[in-house]
Amino acid sequence: MHPILFRLSGGVVATYSVLVALGYVVGVAWLRRRLEAHHAKPEEIWGLFAAVIAGALLGGKLGFFIVEREQFLRDPLAMIRMWNTGWVFWSGLLLALLAGLAYQWWHNRHYRARAYLPVADECVAALAIGHVIGRLGCFMEGCCYGRPTLLPWGVSFTSPACSVAPELRGVPLHPTQLYEAAGEALAAWLLIGWLLPRIRAGKFRYGTAFFGYLLYYSVMRFLIEFLRGDDRGAFLWPILSPSQWTSLFAVLVVGVVLWKRGVRERDLAHRSLFTDGRP
Numbered sequence: 001m002h003p004i005l006f007r008l009s010g011g012v013v014a015t016y017s018v019l020v021a022l023g024y025v026v027g028v029a030w031l032r033r034r035l036e037a038h039h040a041k042p043e044e045i046w047g048l049f050a051a052v053i054a055g056a057l058l059g060g061k062l063g064f065f066i067v068e069r070e071q072f073l074r075d076p077l078a079m080i081r082m083w084n085t086g087w088v089f090w091s092g093l094l095l096a097l098l099a100g101l102a103y104q105w106w107h108n109r110h111y112r113a114r115a116y117l118p119v120a121d122e123c124v125a126a127l128a129i130g131h132v133i134g135r136l137g138c139f140m141e142g143c144c145y146g147r148p149t150l151l152p153w154g155v156s157f158t159s160p161a162c163s164v165a166p167e168l169r170g171v172p173l174h175p176t177q178l179y180e181a182a183g184e185a186l187a188a189w190l191l192i193g194w195l196l197p198r199i200r201a202g203k204f205r206y207g208t209a210f211f212g213y214l215l216y217y218s219v220m221r222f223l224i225e226f227l228r229g230d231d232r233g234a235f236l237w238p239i240l241s242p243s244q245w246t247s248l249f250a251v252l253v254v255g256v257v258l259w260k261r262g263v264r265e266r267d268l269a270h271r272s273l274f275t276d277g278r279p
Contacts (some may be wrong), residue, residue, distance in 0.1 A: 003161045014054055019137030024053065034122040038273050044111070046105055052123070052176060055099025056092040063091025067242050068231075089221075090246040094128075113244030113275040117207035124213040124229045128188035133183050139177035146174025147229035165214060167229070174227040183220045208263045215254045222247040 003014040028049055035045045064087055065072045065079060072079050096189055100123070138144040142162030148154075154172025157164040164173070196210050225244045240248075265271065 003159055003163070008031050014103065014141065016137040016143070020134045023137070024131035024132035026106065026133060027139050028053075030129055031122055031126035034126075035119065038118060038122070040096050040113075040114075040119075044114075045106060047106065047107065048119070048214060051099040051103035051160035052096045056096040056205060059090070059095025060087035060092030062095070066091070077243060082108065088243075089131075090243055090250075099275035108275070115206065115273055115275050118208060118273050121209035121232065124210050125188060125191040125196060126214065128184045130192060131184040132188065135177045135181035137179070139175065143230065144180075145230050146176035146179075146227045148172065149174045149227075163230075171254025176229075177223055177225070179224050180220070183224070184217075185219075187216055202265050202268050204263050205261065205265045206271070207261070208258075211254050212263075214250055215258065218247040218254065219248040222251070 002015050005013045005018055007013070030051075031063050032045055035048075040048075054105055061080075064074075067088060068079070100120070101116065102121075104114065108114065135144075142157045142164040144158070145157065145164050145168070146172050148168065150172070150214045151174070153175065155178075156170050157168075158170050160169075162169070191213065192208055195204065195212065198204050199206060222244050225241050225247075228241070
């Protein structure tokens, strides 16, 4: 589509980079308002943001290096410098979750201990919001593109600066970036407009939005991956992509968690944003 937003001082500003950054900004802005409602202090909010964003960025790159390990071993510096593309969502999400847990462990040792799942519920809504904008960046860059299709909404990428393989430029492809953006927009709408208000009202347990989003995204990603046409590396069994194996594992784990813990709130008396039970 339009991989280059504009040129500046002999260099270029990539549309992908701008939209991904905008996704972070919009998601963080929404989440900041919600964390204030959780009685979080500014230093706690910004500390959490720094930890989670750093984890997401580092994890996304590390995942890319792993699935494209042959290319990475040939020229690691070139891949490290590649910032317009080359991010793996699942590894970024995993490291962001671990960074959030690490930050909570540190925070809870020095300040009042906060429960993890109430914040995680709000975080996945912010993630869905930001991911919508980020996938629009993928569409503009031409990365994460789909397989050839004869459907009327197939999209042809023709720019020599896009990430679509040369042999597929000009060929109508599944707009898998837009499929995922639409799926994330639906997730954000369901979370913000339906599920989160019911969690706050005590109808559902804390953590239901967090685990529910992981289950929803895993199923959506598994299905969309069948329509992807870009190289995502091979892992264990070439018929499925690394993201599909990860999605299957996530469905299994999250499904068991939801089945064991349930989703309905049954103990309002001990429900709290803090681990000591006090409001």
